[in-house]
Amino acid sequence: xxxxxxxxxxxxxxxxxxxxxxxxxxxxxxxxxxxxxxxxxxxxxxxxxxxxxxxxxxxxxxxxxxxxxxxxxxxxxxxxxxxxxxxxxxxxxxxxxxxxxxxxxxxxxxxxxxxxxxxxxxxxxxxxxxxxxxxxxxxxxxxxxxxxxxxxxxxxxxxxxxxxxxxxxxxxxxxxxxxxxxxxxxxxxxxxxxxxxxxxxxxxxxxxxxxxxxxxxxxxxxxxxxxxxxxxxxxxxxxxxxxxxxxxxxxxxxxxxxxxxxxxxxxxxxxxxxxxxxxxxxxxxxxxxxxxxxxxxxxxxxxxxxxxxxxxxxxxxxxxxxxxxxxxxxxxxxxxxxxxxx
Numbered sequence: 230x231x232x233x234x235x236x237x238x239x240x241x242x243x244x245x246x247x248x249x250x251x252x253x254x255x256x257x258x259x260x261x262x263x264x265x266x267x268x269x270x271x272x273x274x275x276x277x278x279x280x281x282x283x284x285x286x287x288x289x290x291x292x293x294x295x296x297x298x299x300x301x302x303x304x305x306x307x308x309x310x311x312x313x314x315x316x317x318x319x320x321x322x323x324x325x326x327x328x329x330x331x332x333x334x335x336x337x338x339x340x341x342x343x344x345x346x347x348x349x350x351x352x353x354x355x356x357x358x359x360x361x362x363x364x365x366x367x368x369x370x371x372x373x374x375x376x377x378x379x380x381x382x383x384x385x386x387x388x389x390x391x392x393x394x395x396x397x398x399x400x401x402x403x404x405x406x407x408x409x410x411x412x413x414x415x416x417x418x419x420x421x422x423x424x425x426x427x428x429x430x431x432x433x434x435x436x437x438x439x440x441x442x443x444x445x446x447x448x449x450x451x452x453x454x455x456x457x458x459x460x461x462x463x464x465x466x467x468x469x470x471x472x473x474x475x476x477x478x479x480x481x482x483x484x485x486x487x488x489x490x491x492x493x494x495x496x497x498x499x500x501x502x503x504x505x506x507x508x509x510x511x512x513x514x515x516x517x518x519x520x521x522x523x524x525x526x527x528x529x530x531x532x533x534x535x536x537x538x539x540x541x542x543x544x545x546x547x548x549x550x551x552x553x554x555x556x557x558x559x560x561x562x563x564x565x566x567x568x569x570x571x
Contacts, residue, residue, distance in 0.1 A: 230571060231534065232555040232562070233288070234369075235406065235452055235488050235512030236296035236337075238326055240279040242271050245325065249304070249318065256310050269321060276329055283516055285336065291534050293513070297555075297562065298326050299340035299371050302517075303419055305410035308378035312346040312353055319344035319357055327365040335569060338562055340369040340406070343394075345376040347383070352393040362401050368561040370398070372405040372449075374431050379414030379423050386431060386449075387438025395444050402560050404448035404486075407431045420518040428456030432485070436469050436477070441484045448484055448558050450510065454491035459503040478505070486558055488512035489533050489550070492519055497536035501550075510558060511537060511551045 248269045255263035288296060300322035307315055323341045330337045341361035343354040361367035372394075375381050384390055386407070398405055412423035428451050441447065451458070458465060466477055474480050486508050491497045500509065515531040523530050537550055556563035 230294045230566075231292055231511060231551045233293045233296040233513050233515075234450065234510045234555050234559065235490055235514045236284065236298045237301045237514065237517055238279075238298060238322070238329065239301045239516050240283040241301065241322075241325060242275040242279055244269060244271050244275070245321070246304075248321065252314065252318065253309060256314065266317070266321065271325065273328070273332060276325070276332060280329060280333065280337075285333065287515055288336065291513075291532055293534070295335070295562075295566070296337055297340050297369060297559065298329060298337040299369070299406075300326055300342045302371065302408050302424075303411045305342050305345075305371070305373060306378070307345040307373055307376035307410055308347060308413055310346075312344065312349045315346045316344040316353075316357065320360075323357070323361050323365065323367075327361075327367075330366070335571075338565060339365050339367045340371065341365070341367045342371050343373070345373050347377045349376075350393075351391050354394055355397050358394070358397055358401075358403075362403060362561075366561070366565065367403070368559045368565065369403055369450075370405050371408045373409050374407055374427060374434075375409050378410065379412035379417045381430075385434040385438065387434055387440045392443070395440075395447055399444055399446055402446075404450055404558055406450040406452055408452055424453055424518070425456040428453050429458055430456075432456070432458045432465070432481075433468075435481050435485060436465055436474065437472060439474075441481065445484075448486065450486045450488060450558065452488045452490055452512065452514070454489065454496065454500050455487040455504070458487070459500045462503045482508055486510055486554070488514075489537055490514045490518075490531070491533070491536065492530040493523070494536050494539060497533070498540055501537075501540045501542060506542070506546045506549055507554060509550050510554045 251264045255261040319342050327339045330339045409427040412419045417423040490512050513531050513533045519530040
């Protein structure tokens with residue numbers, strides 16, 4: 230089995246984007262009426278029309294069995310409006326991902342976005358987390374370390390303000406993928422800079438702190454291959470020593486994992502050479518950041534299965550990356566698959 234731990238609903242029906250535009254317009258236009266949940270009309274056929282010719286078709290073509298499916302990352306846009314704005318938006322997006330998982334129960338599994346908002350206590354996200362886990366069967370959440378959209382006004386992930394949320398994640402045994410959203414800072418292109426900056430920044434925050442001393446069972450996934458982390462592994466090892474921290478293997482690698490959303494063979498090879506295999510989970514993020522064909526290979530950049538299978542991995546290591554590591558890091562996913570007889 231091949232499990233893709235990083236998928237987003239990037240092909241949601243246009244009505245979702247139109248609802249969001251109306252919501253944003255109402256924030257500044259006194260004559261506009263903010264839309265309600267009931268104003269969004271998306272039927273099952275609309276969902277199928279977005280999924281089947283896109284994500285599902287590519288999953289079949291590339292031999293991906295299951296995708297952990299969350300709302301579109303760039304659409305989270307936590308910097309827009311206030312907490313209530315984010316709460317209503319998150320509820321809609323999470324519901325759609327859940328509905329997709331009901332339509333295709335053996336292919337898509339729900340992961341939730343959190344209704345974060347700049348300067349707002351992360352504990353306010355707990356009710357939506359609870360709803361998504363208990364009612365939707367969510368197996369993971371996306372956690373934005375920078376709700377400000379590229380201005381980094383939030384405290385580091387090791388700050389105690391995040392602790393109530395971590396406590397709930399540990400209680401539910403649910404991991405979090407550390408994933409930012411749209412950048413409104415013109416210095417940072419959203420997918421080419423902000424995402425990768427955030428991956429690297431989050432890892433360094435974890436190196437600097439002692440979060441996992443307080444939460445030894447908390448699990449965080451850093452996407453996009455960890456940003457610059459594998460390429461600068463020696464720098465992080467050295468910095469950990471200078472900060473009087475234990476070796477990275479003891480300090481963070483019992484709790485931090487990386488995905489394979491790296492879009493060329495040399496980068497994937499580096500990831501597998503540097504990071505222990507047990508800390509790598511297969512993912513593609515398709516259909517996502519890079520949707521074009523690489524003229525050098527004739528294949529889509531995000532066809533990451535090719536890179537994993539061309540890497541110098543033993544059969545056991547490849548199986549761990551493509552299936553078994555995800556089952557270990559996402560225990561609710563593993564339990565769901567077992568109930569399905571897989």
